[in-house]
Amino acid sequence: MPIEVIVKTLFILLVVVGALAPVITWIERKQSAVMQDRIGANRADIAGITVLGLLHPLADVFKLLSKEDVVPTGANRVLHALAPIIAAIPALIAFAVIPYGGVYSFGDWNLSLVAADPDWGLLYIFAIGSIATYGSVLAGWASNNNWSLLGGLRVSAQMISYEVTLGLSVVGVFMVFGTLKLTDMAIAQDTTLRLFGFLEVLFGLPVPAWLSWLRLPAWGVFYQPLGFLMFLTAIMAENKRPPFDMPEGESEIIAGYHLEYSGMRFGLFYMSEFIEIVVIAGLVATIFLGGWAVPFVSQETIISTISGAFNRDFATALCMIVHFATFMLKVIVMIWLQMALRWTLPRFRYDQVMDLCWKILLPLSIVNIFITGAVLLLTRGAA
Amino acid sequence: MSAPVILFYVFAVLAILSALGMVLNIRNTVASAMSLVVTMISLAGIYLLLGAYFIAVVQIMVYAGAIVVLFLFVVMLLNLRTDRFAPGRQWLVKAGALLLTIVVLSELLRLFSGALPLPPAEPVGFGGYRQVGIALFTDYVLLVEMSSLLLLAAIVGALILAKRRID
Numbered sequence: 001m002p003i004e005v006i007v008k009t010l011f012i013l014l015v016v017v018g019a020l021a022p023v024i025t026w027i028e029r030k031q032s033a034v035m036q037d038r039i040g041a042n043r044a045d046i047a048g049i050t051v052l053g054l055l056h057p058l059a060d061v062f063k064l065l066s067k068e069d070v071v072p073t074g075a076n077r078v079l080h081a082l083a084p085i086i087a088a089i090p091a092l093i094a095f096a097v098i099p100y101g102g103v104y105s106f107g108d109w110n111l112s113l114v115a116a117d118p119d120w121g122l123l124y125i126f127a128i129g130s131i132a133t134y135g136s137v138l139a140g141w142a143s144n145n146n147w148s149l150l151g152g153l154r155v156s157a158q159m160i161s162y163e164v165t166l167g168l169s170v171v172g173v174f175m176v177f178g179t180l181k182l183t184d185m186a187i188a189q190d191t192t193l194r195l196f197g198f199l200e201v202l203f204g205l206p207v208p209a210w211l212s213w214l215r216l217p218a219w220g221v222f223y224q225p226l227g228f229l230m231f232l233t234a235i236m237a238e239n240k241r242p243p244f245d246m247p248e249g250e251s252e253i254i255a256g257y258h259l260e261y262s263g264m265r266f267g268l269f270y271m272s273e274f275i276e277i278v279v280i281a282g283l284v285a286t287i288f289l290g291g292w293a294v295p296f297v298s299q300e301t302i303i304s305t306i307s308g309a310f311n312r313d314f315a316t317a318l319c320m321i322v323h324f325a326t327f328m329l330k331v332i333v334m335i336w337l338q339m340a341l342r343w344t345l346p347r348f349r350y351d352q353v354m355d356l357c358w359k360i361l362l363p364l365s366i367v368n369i370f371i372t373g374a375v376l377l378l379t380r381g382a383a
Numbered sequence: 384m385s386a387p388v389i390l391f392y393v394f395a396v397l398a399i400l401s402a403l404g405m406v407l408n409i410r411n412t413v414a415s416a417m418s419l420v421v422t423m424i425s426l427a428g429i430y431l432l433l434g435a436y437f438i439a440v441v442q443i444m445v446y447a448g449a450i451v452v453l454f455l456f457v458v459m460l461l462n463l464r465t466d467r468f469a470p471g472r473q474w475l476v477k478a479g480a481l482l483l484t485i486v487v488l489s490e491l492l493r494l495f496s497g498a499l500p501l502p503p504a505e506p507v508g509f510g511g512y513r514q515v516g517i518a519l520f521t522d523y524v525l526l527v528e529m530s531s532l533l534l535l536a537a538i539v540g541a542l543i544l545a546k547r548r549i550d
Contacts, residue, residue, distance in 0.1 A: 079413065119511055123440040130448020134420065137455050141413055149459055156456040160449055180512060 008115040012095050021274045022057035024335060029056065031339045060267070067263035072144055075260065079142035084261065084268035087135020090128045091272040091279060097121040098282040099183045101292045101323045102190070102299055104316045113292075113324065114183055121182040122174075125283060126167055129238060133159040135272070136240070136247060140257035151256025154350065155240065155247040161357045162237040168365040169230035172372040173287055176223045185220070186291030190298050193218045217295040220288040226368050228288045230361050235283070236338065237353065239276045243345040246353055281334035282327075289330050292323035299323070387432050394432070398425035412458045416451055423447040435510035 026041065030053065033040025041053035071080055101113025118124060133156060140152020174180060177188045194207065195214040221228045237244040248256040258269045285291060294302065299319060307315035348356070404418035423446045430439035506514070519527050 076411070076413070079417070118436065120436050120440055123437070123444070123512070127440045127443040127448065130444050130452075131420075131424075133448065133452050134417070137452065137459075138413070138417070141455070141459050153456065153459050156452050156459070160452055160456075163444075163449065 005115065008113070009096070012100070012115055013092070020278045020331075020335075021271060023054075024274045024277055024339075025057050025060065026054055027335065028339055028342075029053070031336075032343050035340075035343045064264045064267040069263045069265060070260070072260045074144040076142040076144070079138050080260075081265075083135050083139035083142055084265045084272075085135075086138060087132065088268045088272040088275075090132035090135075091275040094125055094128045094276075094279045095282060097124050097182055098279070098286055099186050099291060100282070100327050101320055102187060103183070104320050106313050106316060111320075112183065113320070117181065117183050120180050122170065122180045122185075122287075125279075126163070129166070130159075130163055132238075132272075132276075135269070136257045139261065139269070140247075143257075143260035145260050147253045147255075148257050148259045150253045151247045151249070151259070154249070154253075155257055158240070158244070158246055158353060159238060161354060162234045165230065165357055165361040165365055166234040166238060168362065168369065169227050169234055170287060171365075171369045172224045172227040173220050175369075175372050175376055176220070182286050182291075186286055186293060189217065189219050189290040190293035191218045192216060192296060193222070215296070217290055217293070219290040219293075219295075224288070224368070224372070226364065227372075228284075230365050230368070231288070232284060233356075234361060235280050236341070237357070239273060239280060241273060241277075241338075242342050243347045244353060245347065246350050249347075249350075251347075277335055277338055278331065280338065281331040284334050285327065285330035289334070291330075292327040294322060294326050391429065391432050394425045394428040398422050398429070401425065413455065416454050416458065419454075420447045420451050423451070430510075433510070434505060437510060437512045437515045 029041040032038075041056045042050055044050065044053065044055040044059040046055060071077060096115040097118065099112075099114035099117070103110055103112045105111075136155040137152045140148045140150075140155065143149075173185070177185050179185060179188070192215040195216050216222050240247050246256075248258070253259075258266055261269065293299075302319045302322060303312070303315045305315075306318055310318075398421075401418045401421035405415050405422060408415040408418060423442060427439040427442040427447070430436075430442060
């Protein structure tokens with residue numbers, strides 16, 4: 001149904017991405033202020049009302065819109081103008097395949113809370129992510145500024161390096177869940193697994209019944225703890241924020257690829273970085289933290305419990321809201337984690353960024369694939 | 384016309400125009416490379432319409448997302464603003480273009496004379512990552528291993544060349 005798709009797309013753009021991205025700029029300011037023992041943004045006001053500094057994103061927009069749009073002499077005007085748009089589009093469309101809820105059936109109408117649900121959902125994200133490089137690379141090249149050019153060079157090297165690790169670090173998750181479809185991945189995590197079950201499956205040791213009560217949610221992070229850490233590192237490096245901010249490197253190359261941008265064009269680079277934070281949070285939540293699934297309480301349990309008191313459609317709708325809230329909670333926790341890391345870790349040196357990728361993360365991710373494959377072969381047999 | 388047919392024409396026209404843009408942008412290497420990206424993405428769109436989902440995504444990930452970025456990396460590293468082929472090599476380019484034109488024209492002649500049989504119906508799951516993976520690791524496993532050896536040799540060769548410069 002085209003109308004359903006349009007509504008879902010608008011919902012993602014306006015509610016999930018459009019509302020969260022400005023709030024993140026506020027969270028970033030406030031969190032850095034708390035961590036550095038400052039008060040933080042609290043001055044922007046409308047008739048004396050400041051609402052904890054929440055009006056700052058609005059003030060930002062007005063400021064950026066009213067600034068002069070400077071194009072440096074000798075710049076390639078077309079590419080200079082296009083680059084921020086090319087940077088923003090991949091960030092905006094990546095969320096299309098991330099499910100923010102499960103599948104709910106009202107009578108014979110099945111509502112699935114995801115804008116697009118292809119079989120190759122995760123590959124779509126990787127494809128979009130690899131296109132996202134161009135915005136910054138072109139910005140660096142088109143500005144006719146040596147610092148920008150250096151920034152553009154660093155973007156292309158860093159993004160290509162980390163894309164390899166990014167792909168390899170989640171192969172273990174594909175193998176465990178046996179799918180690339182993000183909705184199926186989230187559904188597979190809507191259950192529990194025994195904490196000591198691996199003793200029985202791997203070593204044939206019988207697990208006593210009282211230990212079987214100890215259960216974990218069947219989340220990707222418990223199947224693939226190493227994969228989770230590597231994926232988070234690689235995808236944060238892809239987002240080019242500190243501690244991986246080599247392409248911008250304020251202390252080395254001033255502002256790198258967006259040095260020659262002003263006004264809303266600069267704002268677009270900034271915005272796409274913040275939207276990418278939301279996309280990363282949604283992706284990590286879906287692959288590793290169970291997506292919309294409420295830990296220990298499966299969708300069927302929720303619906304059948306509530307439908308005892310109300311009718312089933314109402315219970316399903318209520319379950320849908322609970323799942324959406326759970327998903328948003330996980331997304332916000334992941335956003336907070338990224339912010340905390342950004343303001344905690346010192347910056348890497350450029351060679352350290354490359355060493356981390358090629359000498360540590362890449363070998364580890366390949367080892368992770370082999371171990372996962374061996375364990376799956378032992379436990380499930382060669383199917 | 385149905386939506387897939389319209390989309391096919393959109394992608395086909397985009398692919399041809401951007402391919403022309405790539406060839407005709409002799410003075411601006413970066414614009415030429417970006418036209419190549421648009422060509423790759425349009426081709427990926429056509430693959431999608433054909434149901435070859437995996438190939439489409441790999442087309443974007445590998446060609447548009449990685450290889451052309453490396454082209455740009457080299458262009459920026461050498462800071463080429465007005466790139467020209469060395470004058471002595473022009474005949475090589477012309478000879479290559481002539482050969483390619485002959486091949487394409489003969490293929491088009493074959494196509495329009497109706498000599499090509501209709502393709503068989505797509506099997507279930509055609510073009511998905513499962514089918515591609517199964518085909519690669521059963522029927523074509525020898526070829527996959529051979530090409531991976533070739534790539535490994537290229538990597539080792541590149542490393543040795545780079546290391547000699549550093550030492």
